[in-house]
Amino acid sequence: MSSFFPEKGLIVSCQALADEPLHGGDTMTKMARAAVQSGAIGIRTNGVFDILCIKQEVDVPVIGLIKRDIPDSAIFITPTLTEVKAIVSAGADIVALDVTDREGRLEAVKPLIAYAHEHGVAVMADISTLEEGVAAEKLGVDFIGTTLSGYTPYSRQQDEPDFELLSQLCASVQVPVVAEGRIWTPEDAAKAMKAGVPYVVVGSAITRPQLITSRYVNALRNSMDSGEVKR
Numbered sequence: 001m002s003s004f005f006p007e008k009g010l011i012v013s014c015q016a017l018a019d020e021p022l023h024g025g026d027t028m029t030k031m032a033r034a035a036v037q038s039g040a041i042g043i044r045t046n047g048v049f050d051i052l053c054i055k056q057e058v059d060v061p062v063i064g065l066i067k068r069d070i071p072d073s074a075i076f077i078t079p080t081l082t083e084v085k086a087i088v089s090a091g092a093d094i095v096a097l098d099v100t101d102r103e104g105r106l107e108a109v110k111p112l113i114a115y116a117h118e119h120g121v122a123v124m125a126d127i128s129t130l131e132e133g134v135a136a137e138k139l140g141v142d143f144i145g146t147t148l149s150g151y152t153p154y155s156r157q158q159d160e161p162d163f164e165l166l167s168q169l170c171a172s173v174q175v176p177v178v179a180e181g182r183i184w185t186p187e188d189a190a191k192a193m194k195a196g197v198p199y200v201v202v203g204s205a206i207t208r209p210q211l212i213t214s215r216y217v218n219a220l221r222n223s224m225d226s227g228e229v230k231r
């Protein structure tokens with residue numbers, strides 16, 4: 001399955017949760033079309049509706065996940081078998097799920113991985129540390145993504161992509177490593193690939209205009225606050 005994508009490259013994450021301005025309708029499908037038109041080799045998307053629509057619209061592999069809040073649990077990316085079944089039924093080529101070392105997850109995730117594989121669907125493990133990446137490989141996943149670095153309390157907390165984790169993973173696991181999380185510039189994307197990863201996922205920097213706008217607004221405000229520019 002390591003040759004699942006025909007070539008190395010950019011995977012664009014097209015996600016807008018219910019509380020985001022671009023949520024609903026065919027907005028994420030159009031984002032996906034734009035991404036593929038410009039050379040994205042894959043799409044990562046959330047929820048049955050967007051998986052279904054995007055699968056019909058584009059001709060590249062789709063990584064599907066379902067974010068769901070479960071009371072008293074920190075696991076929110078494809079937490080249970082119910083979501084895996086829904087993602088598989090919707091036609092995703094790869095299921096993305098949390099493979100962090102929390103709440104007994106490294107054991108609980110086994111039937112989820114088995115279900116996807118029994119149905120011919122690959123699995124991307126969203127992890128936050130090197131140890132979790134190594135554990136994920138032992139569980140038989142097909143891709144390991146740095147998605148959750150910075151989002152578990154014990155992982156590296158920083159505004160930048162976790163390049164150190166990328167390099168460590170590339171030296172430690174055989175399955176393809178996916179760079180994901182806080183990649184904001186083409187230079188960062190290229191740096192991730194130089195660290196050895198075949199695939200780079202970019203989400204917010206391409207598909208969350210409210211966050212892109214904030215960065216510009218903040219930069220302008222900072223230059224005004226610092227006195228470099230008059231208000």
Ligand SMILES: CC(=O)N[C@H](C=O)[C@@H](O)[C@H](O)[C@H](O)COP(=O)(O)O
Pocket residue numbers: 013015065077147148151180181182183201202203204205
């Ligand atoms: C932590 C979490 O919930 N990550 C989610 C996982 O699917 C998405 O909200 C991110 O947009 C995605 O990982 C891409 O990352 P970035 O948007 O930083 O390029």
